[in-house]
């Protein structure tokens with residue numbers, strides 16, 4: 001039986017090898033890889049670069065036998081840049097190019113299990129889009145490197161989904177997404193690329209960014225809430241002075257730091273909506289997103305101050321080496337107390353969904369997965385803090 005499978009397996013491989021159309025002068029690489037990795041050769045031939053850009057152009061010619069495969073080079077964005085300079089340059093100017101650095105700047109990254117970073121899984125898999133200057137096959141996958149594939153919104157789905165950035169879920173169940181899914185050919189509905197890669201621009205960047213932070217802020221009440229959030233992110237110390245983490249924010253282009261930088265990206269977006277909508281309609285929608293950030297920031301800041309009070313009164317012990325009398329939101333799910341775990345969920349799950357849902361036209365994400373659980377969580381944080389205070393013999397006076 002084992003024998004039979006091996007023979008069948010071998011003849012399938014032979015069949016595949018024969019079935020592939022043989023080009024006039026196949027390189028040594030192609031000849032051997034027709035049997036070694038038939039899928040790779042098939043995909044390569046199906047793409048525009050097939051039979052034009054040989055294996056060795058991207059992988060070098062150091063490896064020539066089955067035994068020395070480790071000597072094959074793995075290409076990076078700079079390999080592609082030798083022929084696609086314009087796209088590579090655009091890419092370097094955008095957020096994707098910073099993805100690997102941003103991930104490694106997070107304080108908890110070093111303690112992640114190895115498969116989550118280097119194993120093509122977890123943080124490292126999604127953030128590899130910015131590794132070694134960029135991984136171009138993140139959207140046009142090897143070895144077809146197809147433009148058509150990269151133009152479909154599914155090309156973004158693997159990474160832009162789930163817990164803290166469910167753009168796929170939000171867009172695909174929004175009006176835009178449902179029109180696209182029912183009437184793709186007409187082009188009536190915008191895809192991710194319509195709004196984020198206009199004219200094929202590879203330098204993706206938004207006004208607010210992932211964490212929805214910006215400086216400066218004209219609204220004094222909103223500024224106060226933002227300062228509280230920045231303290232809990234460790235970017236400002238408890239007195240409001242910048243810490244070394246501000247340099248990380250700057251280096252990773254995490255937030256727009258001048259009003260002009262923010263406005264430029266906003267104006268671009270309004271123009272894109274304007275291809276199909278009136279621009280005042282579009283501006284109103286985007287301003288609704290801004291207001292949702294304001295509302296969420298207020299709930300978030302209130303919860304942070306409750307937990308900061310527990311640090312202040314010694315009810316939660318400060319971690320060793322942590323100078324700031326504030327909960328550290330960047331501890332994520334490694335936070336030591338349930339109340340801080342709740343705070344992390346408020347920031348990374350509910351606050352994100354509340355404003356991202358508005359920006360992506362998804363009423364359910366904005367409300368039931370965003371704003372509503374944010375309010376619920378605040379009540380839970382307040383109740384848990386009071387329980388902790390009572391247990392420590394330091395209750396606050398009840399306010400009713």
Ligand code: HEC
Nearest residue numbers: 028029032036055056059060061063064065066069070072
């Ligand atoms: C005599 C057969 C043969 C030739 C010639 C050959 N390869 Fe390979 N190559 C293999 C086999 C077999 C593997 C898989 C080895 C393994 O995974 O254990 C491989 C693996 C690879 C890998 C993957 C390496 C890795 O780290 O996963 C690349 C890339 C590659 N070959 C490119 C090339 C290029 C480029 C050429 C021509 C310069 C070439 N090959 C010539 C047989 C060959």
Ligand code: HEC
Nearest residue numbers: 029030033037040041044053054055058074075137142143
């Ligand atoms: C335009 C550049 C380019 C060309 C041409 C190219 N590759 Fe690749 N190849 C890549 C990229 C990019 C990767 C992924 C590198 C990474 O993940 O670090 C890759 C990965 C691989 C791998 C390892 C991953 C896997 O899925 O097994 C093999 C094997 C491979 N290539 C074989 C080939 C062969 C054989 C050819 C020629 C038929 C070829 N490549 C042509 C860019 C290229």
Ligand code: HEC
Nearest residue numbers: 048049052053057075079080083136137140145146147148
């Ligand atoms: C030696 C030059 C060279 C290198 C290196 C190179 N390309 Fe290409 N690329 C080409 C050529 C030539 C074409 C085909 C243009 C045509 O026929 O329309 C092409 C086409 C493409 C296309 C368009 C495919 C389509 O469906 O229309 C993409 C995307 C692409 N390359 C991506 C890459 C990526 C990613 C890398 C690096 C992993 C890379 N290229 C490396 C020369 C190169």
Ligand code: HEC
Nearest residue numbers: 102103106109122123126158159160165209210211252254
């Ligand atoms: C499923 C893919 C995926 C996984 C897994 C993932 N990320 Fe991300 N990460 C993203 C995407 C996509 C964004 C951008 C989202 C947005 O802007 O809404 C992002 C944003 C970030 C940012 C913000 C960067 C900035 O400049 O605003 C940091 C930092 C980050 N991730 C770190 C991590 C760490 C650390 C892990 C593991 C604990 C992780 N990510 C796991 C996809 C992922």
Ligand code: HEC
Nearest residue numbers: 077080084087088091134136138139147150151193199200
């Ligand atoms: C975030 C997804 C994504 C990544 C990452 C990406 N591309 Fe693209 N690429 C696209 C999309 C979408 C298009 C089609 C743009 C359009 O509609 O004109 C495209 C088109 C292209 C084309 C064809 C453009 C033309 O004008 O012929 C080339 C070449 C290309 N990309 C190269 C690269 C290179 C090189 C990298 C890495 C530096 C890269 N891409 C990374 C999404 C991506």
Ligand code: HEC
Nearest residue numbers: 156160167168171190191192195206207208209210356359
């Ligand atoms: C109709 C246009 C439109 C479409 C379609 C769209 N987005 Fe967005 N996206 C926006 C707007 C507007 C923002 C907020 C911009 C700002 O900061 O002012 C945004 C923000 C983002 C952000 C930053 C964090 C956030 O969510 O606020 C990411 C990442 C993102 N979009 C990815 C995607 C992906 C992936 C898709 C497809 C699944 C997609 N978008 C579809 C308009 C769009």
Ligand code: HEC
Nearest residue numbers: 095098099102126129138156159192196204205206209210
């Ligand atoms: C391999 C995973 C991956 C794929 C595929 C991917 N992205 Fe991203 N994207 C990320 C990560 C990670 C970040 C955060 C980058 C950082 O940390 O600097 C990001 C950031 C962004 C941002 C910037 C948000 C901000 O902070 O301003 C936009 C917009 C975006 N992606 C759109 C897209 C679109 C559109 C596609 C599909 C054409 C796409 N991405 C495909 C992983 C991915």
Ligand code: HEC
Nearest residue numbers: 175176187188189190269272273275276277282285286361
């Ligand atoms: C390619 C064309 C196109 C682009 C670009 C586009 N939209 Fe739409 N949008 C549509 C269509 C078509 C509908 C469905 C209209 C309806 O519901 O009758 C729609 C519906 C909407 C709706 C919900 C329906 C309603 O009227 O209540 C909102 C909100 C919206 N778009 C906002 C935006 C914003 C904001 C942008 C830019 C960030 C944008 N759209 C970009 C085509 C587009």
